[in-house]
Amino acid sequence: MAVRRAIRLADARGREATVLLLTSPIREVRFFTDLAGQRLQVARRIKGSPKTHPSRLVERYPDPDALARALIQGDPEVDLEHAGRETGPCDRVFLNAEGAPLFNPAYQEIRTDAHGVQVARRPWQPRSANLVPAAAPVWSHRYVSRAEAIRKMIFARVYQVAPTNTLEFDFLFGIAQHLQERGTMVQVGSGTNGRGPLVFRRGGRAYRAYLDGRTRGEAMRLLLYLKGFHLRMQRVEP
Amino acid sequence: MSYHLEVEGPGGRSELELKALHTAAHKARIRRIAVDERGDPCQRAMLTHEGRILAAGSVALNYEDRAGDTVPRSELIATDHEGNPRRLQPTTLGKIQRLEGPVEAEAVLDYAIDRAFAVTGGFIQGELRLALGEGAIYQVPFRTRATSLPRISFLLANEESIFLIQGAPHGFGFLGPHERFPTREEDKDWIEDTWDESWEFEEEPWP
Numbered sequence: 001m002a003v004r005r006a007i008r009l010a011d012a013r014g015r016e017a018t019v020l021l022l023t024s025p026i027r028e029v030r031f032f033t034d035l036a037g038q039r040l041q042v043a044r045r046i047k048g049s050p051k052t053h054p055s056r057l058v059e060r061y062p063d064p065d066a067l068a069r070a071l072i073q074g075d076p077e078v079d080l081e082h083a084g085r086e087t088g089p090c091d092r093v094f095l096n097a098e099g100a101p102l103f104n105p106a107y108q109e110i111r112t113d114a115h116g117v118q119v120a121r122r123p124w125q126p127r128s129a130n131l132v133p134a135a136a137p138v139w140s141h142r143y144v145s146r147a148e149a150i151r152k153m154i155f156a157r158v159y160q161v162a163p164t165n166t167l168e169f170d171f172l173f174g175i176a177q178h179l180q181e182r183g184t185m186v187q188v189g190s191g192t193n194g195r196g197p198l199v200f201r202r203g204g205r206a207y208r209a210y211l212d213g214r215t216r217g218e219a220m221r222l223l224l225y226l227k228g229f230h231l232r233m234q235r236v237e238p
Numbered sequence: 239m240s241y242h243l244e245v246e247g248p249g250g251r252s253e254l255e256l257k258a259l260h261t262a263a264h265k266a267r268i269r270r271i272a273v274d275e276r277g278d279p280c281q282r283a284m285l286t287h288e289g290r291i292l293a294a295g296s297v298a299l300n301y302e303d304r305a306g307d308t309v310p311r312s313e314l315i316a317t318d319h320e321g322n323p324r325r326l327q328p329t330t331l332g333k334i335q336r337l338e339g340p341v342e343a344e345a346v347l348d349y350a351i352d353r354a355f356a357v358t359g360g361f362i363q364g365e366l367r368l369a370l371g372e373g374a375i376y377q378v379p380f381r382t383r384a385t386s387l388p389r390i391s392f393l394l395a396n397e398e399s400i401f402l403i404q405g406a407p408h409g410f411g412f413l414g415p416h417e418r419f420p421t422r423e424e425d426k427d428w429i430e431d432t433w434d435e436s437w438e439f440e441e442e443p444w445p
Contacts, residue, residue, distance in 0.1 A: 003422055004421055006421070020421065022410075024408045024409050024410065025409045026406075026407060026408065026409035030316045030317070030318075030324065030386065030387075031316070031317045031318070031319065031321070032301055032314045032315060032317065033314075033315045033323075034303055034309045034314070034315070035315070037315075038303055038304065040303055040309055041301070043299075043300050043301075043302045044299055044300075045297070045300060046292065046296060046297060046298075047297060047298045048295070048296045049290070049296065050291055050293055050296075053295065053296065054295070082290065087297060088286055088288070089286070090285060090287070091284065091285045091287075092282065092283075092284060092285075093283050093284070093285045093291070094280035094281065094282060095281045095282075095283045095291070096275075096278065096280055097278050099291070101283065101291060102272070102274055102280060105272040105273060105274060105280050106272070106274075106275075108270070108271055108273050108277075109268055109269070109270055110268070110269055110271060111267070124270055146344055146347060147343040149343075150347065150375075150394070150403075151373075151396040152396055154354055154403065155347070155350065155351055156350060156352055157350060158350045158410070160410040160413075162413060162417075162418075163413075163418050163419070164418050164420070164421060165418055166416075169413070169415055169417075169418065173415075212347055214344075216412050218414060218415050219413060219414045220413060221410060221411065221412045221413065223347070228351070229259075231259070231354060231356075231396055231403075232259075233356055233398045
């Protein structure tokens, strides 16, 4: 069984609890059939090998005419022994310049400007996950109306905040009721002011997150939205 | 790439030229690369359990029948888990679409938005432009290609421009006081929390 992701949340009254984050219950699992209605399966097959890779062929035959002749006469681009075989389970590796696998490479962060020019480079410093910090979280008091939020930001990922017991349910219900009465969302985050980014896993990206809460009788829905980016004209692709 | 969308809404027919928003456009980026002992960038590859190295471009993903024959993608039919063909919704390009609404802002929060477009040209009726400027949100069908996946699109505006955002329903419902969840999910060997790294999020600036 897989462990569900947990998050430590505070409410407006300064209470806090560690609750669960649920992923979407909608599973868009699709199957495919052929025109005759026969169910198909996905297969991952080998097309080539390092020695038949286009980059290797170009190295082997630097003259384009020689490469063309070789392709026509000898089929060096086809690995007759392995082409068509299923790959089977695979591991991800990195290759150095010589094509040898590295199992534990170093990582670096490269910063480029708006024109794609590299401006800085430094060793990668992975961020620690901070969903369940050692210190008690803080209510950010940064409210934003729903209308303003959806017009300014893209919320690309959504989680449902869920309880593991009735006490936690009451705690979450209070937050949802608070937000519903105000008609706003609230920013949820890290740090001493509760406005820092959330990091879901070690080395993962940092996100701005917002809570939206609604109640319906005794039921409640409290959702955590992760901001993708701002809706701005400057983000139009060139 | 631009898309052309004709809509029927307040004031009559409007034409929208849409261009996709890209997270990396016009912005400083931070990306992570793997380097070898000399500091040279590494290339990603796969290593089979037989010890074979498969670099990028060495693998083909095929749909095959029981005989092992590859079926062209043009002959694929999407079905649900019971084998019922999924309804293929056609592209909306080249067809006039009707705006529905205005809808409440809360309606947008029932979806996880994964695409966004800016209106970069075309002709917008004055009534529609006024309504959007006052905060109206409209629902409009928009599909750049035929798909069987549920997609919903909203037309809205902020101080900068008019945008069309698109997403899929997240499906979360209300939880009653007697519902509680175990900390571990049954029947799963891993959390199906697929992380689409291609959807780049804004990075925090370096200190």
